[in-house]
Amino acid sequence: MLPVAAMPQKKGRRISPELASLNAKIRRFAPTVITADVSRLSPGDRAALMKIIEAARLLDPLFLRQVWSGNERVKGRLEADNTALGRARLHYFLINDGPWSQLDENIAFIAGVPRERPPQSAHYPDDMTKEEFNQWVETLNDEERQKATGFFYAIRRDSERKLKAVPYSEEYREFLVPAANLLREAAELTANPTLKNFLNKRARAFLSNDYYESDVAWMELDAPIDVTIGPYETYSDRHFGYKAAFEAYVTLRDETETAKLARFSNYLQELENNLPIEPRYRNPKLGASSPIRVVNVAFSSGEGNSGVQTAAFNLPNDERVVNEKGSKRVMLKNVQDAKFNQILLPISRVVLNSTQQRDVSFEAFFTHILAHELMHGLGPQTIKLNGQETTVRKQLKETYSAIEEAKADITGLWALQYLMDKGVVDRRMERTIYTTFLASAFRSVRFGITEAHGKGIALQFNYLTDEGAIKFDERSRTFSVVPSRIKEAVRKLTHDILTLQAEGSYEKAKAMLDRYGVVRPQMQNALERLKNVPVDIEPSFPLAARDEKRRAR
Template identity: 45%
Template sequence: MKTTTTNGLTIAPDIAQRTAQLPRTVIDYDRSLLNDNERQVVAKLIEASKLIDEIFWRQVSEDNPALRDRLAKENSPAYDYFVKNKGPWGRLKDDAPFIGTKRKPPGAAFYPEDMTNEEFEKYIGEHPDKKDELQGLFTIVKRDGPAFVGVPYSAFYRDFLQPAAARLREAAALTTNDSLKKFLNSRADAFLSDNYRDSDMAWMDLNGPIEVVIGPYEVYEDNLFNYKASFESFVTVVDGPESAKLGAYAHALPDMERNLPEPEQYKNLNRGTESPIRVVQQIYSAGDARRGVQTAAFNLPNDEWVREKKGSKKVLIKNVMNAKFRQSGRPIALRVLDLSLINFLTFDAYFNHTLFHELSHGLGPGFITQPNGERVEVRIPLKNLYSTIEECKADVLGVWNLLYAQQRGLVTSFDDRQLLATYAGLMFRSTRFGVGEAHGRGTAVQWNWLREHNAIGPVAGKKFGVDFTKMRDGIRDLATELLTIEATGDYNRANALLEKYGKETDEMRAVNAILKDIPVDIWPVFPAAGEQ
């Protein structure tokens, strides 16, 4: 396919079609859930979030701000898609460039562009005293002559973090909710110190209608090592009655851990037992939370130290989930599944699988002991493969744990056939994200594994049927493999699994071809922030 040139910039000719894959979708919330004072607090949080957004632009590429300004000034046809991807690389096409020809550096802007992973690891091996500084979540790696140095986020992004901290303190001064006041002041301090643990602990204790996440969390953008955290923000309002209905699931987490299909010595029964579940309506998002495919749920904090002390919180963004299911999830399943399975499709199964996906992030190995006796988080030995393995694990354990919850009578609103059919039908929603993205590649592993085990198979009319018995067996066996990889930190075993199963097959490409007219995801428009 030929490219086009606009004002000296080479732009993919199908830019309009790509932009349409992420249609603008209004995401609004029930205004009655907040009073006037709380809406003033939210306004300050949105101001802080916009500053956080600017940081993430620069974490993707230091060239982003200048190119964004140029595209806007020239009224470029690529501007909208550039904004949706937070850069010139297509997140739905394995980060292939749609402006120019430069490939995206695997380490984004977290490391020197010309640095190799071998060079980095060799330097750390020769300078073990620099390991924490260079591998830390909250540092940018720069060259200093022949050496590498880790520049703290608080220094590198000070021009944005100082005013963001000020907005958080202003919001804290406005709120009458003590738990929110404590979190916002603590997080403002963290922006300037890079010590996020106290504010993570305070976030776990939030108790009120405003649920806000703001700071550096996920490591997906660092495709070199998965070491570096990206800045993001979610400003949401809690749906109290919906949240209360799901609270009972959290009490079953220790039993779910004991029920995992892995050897007893790998079971992690020492994590914190707190596991609040919040169903929310999104008001605004920014940074890593607003690029490419939109987040429908999350499980934070990621810090295993906090998880062992306190636990983790699961947040489901119901207005976003509804939009995704309506615009792409259900239409895809209707095209992919055999007619006999269509009546099993249900939003409730999709919603609960998403919840149990997040619950499952908090299950399984957390810290592991390496052969040299060092105790580290699982992400360290699995390096660049960690995000994909972990997302795949959460998907698979989400099904496994839901089947267990159904057997226990904890989940009764849909049966196992509805769960397994909905899960199978919606897999192509995720594979369309691209196998260069953790969720997309993790889903490819699941599809190809279950196809090999004859749990899913082609039927007449180029659609797919489900063998429910083989599906349960396939889920169990894949769960065991993923849990073993994490428990042992076996990079080679993880790589072998992903090389064999984590790829787009000819069959998958053929299915994706018949889905082209269905949106891949949504692009949120937030009226509460004045967007139209």
């Protein structure tokens, strides 16, 4: 069923330019049913699944508050307007979790709010500058500094208007206490010991603000229900990339597909040992565990259901856990299926040279997304600068997310070529992997270059074009991969990105993004010809009996 705001108007009825514009924006997200097969779950696990979904629902209003201090006020105003225009505004507000259009460089689409989305989101006071924060951090001792720059502390002002760090467990207590209770209830219902362990420990983390033990328990989770819930990614902190946003993915494991991909974990240390960087920058001993899970989404919320939908992820982000336990790669197969068929194939017919269109395949799309997530866990993570241990994330600051997404993409291509050369991956994929990547570049850059994935893919596209690995045909206005140049160009960019990460060079990262992280005229022309192709999907979840975010539309 189409959302009300996107329904065609009755014949003869004129609509306002603003309503027409909003409907066009909404149509960029193809309504898509996302579901999973629960038939093999035990009765206890089915009951636990519903409790977990209830807990995950609480992260929608929590994340809305994290995005901007004025979000709840604006949402209330929009909900009170029952006109067609009011419903369209609310619909698009809920897609974006705020009054700024993520696909349009985070520019406001309603009046009475800041023109651009505040870079600090609500992680910091609205009136705080980066300079004020940096000066305050310099006055803190080591323990206080860790909190100020930590994932799980909001920055607020005290009664004297001085900055202070407030634990998430206190700042978002009204959501986290009931969420913790629901997770405990779910733990009572399941018989799976690893799921029970994770749910109980994550419930405790919501109240204690210490996520270490529950992150370890998440790494050890081995159950039909694979749940990811908590504060994870830092994309929304565009000031520093320090603060984590809440999200949830409630999923069911695809045992057959998971078994097929398990072999990739066996080659991670070998890939690390052969990265095209100086040997001193390689990690001789990766974390012990690197499980891969292929899952189907039953429900997602918070940042996990905001704007462009996630196709896969690699977590946790806590370097302590990564160094000790490794990281887990989770592939959202039903989401990827929808993106490939509804978005990528139509894009490829517009932007690719006709001679290469047949080389776009779901297998290549799926496998490169896996490689992308695998490579997030490889390369420089914890580094030493001037004798002091630090992390790439902290050194690259707001440039980190875009650089890291570019790194995962390009090193993913490098890794697949390495595995094809070894015979681990079928060499026939060499014909499809680069062409599918090229088509997918246009899919990702449409997310906007203010977004980490979009900016990261623009960087790669322009670098590879400058290296002669991507060719533009003026007559057909289409693009193609140059087979004789693509492998070396991928290796070279892999080297450049990994090296600047190993050096912790903020200056080099910023210079690279300034030069390459832009949309050039040839790409802009192609993007304009894609206006009738949806940019992404807008999911609905029938397994969640009350999908309130969808119902509000």
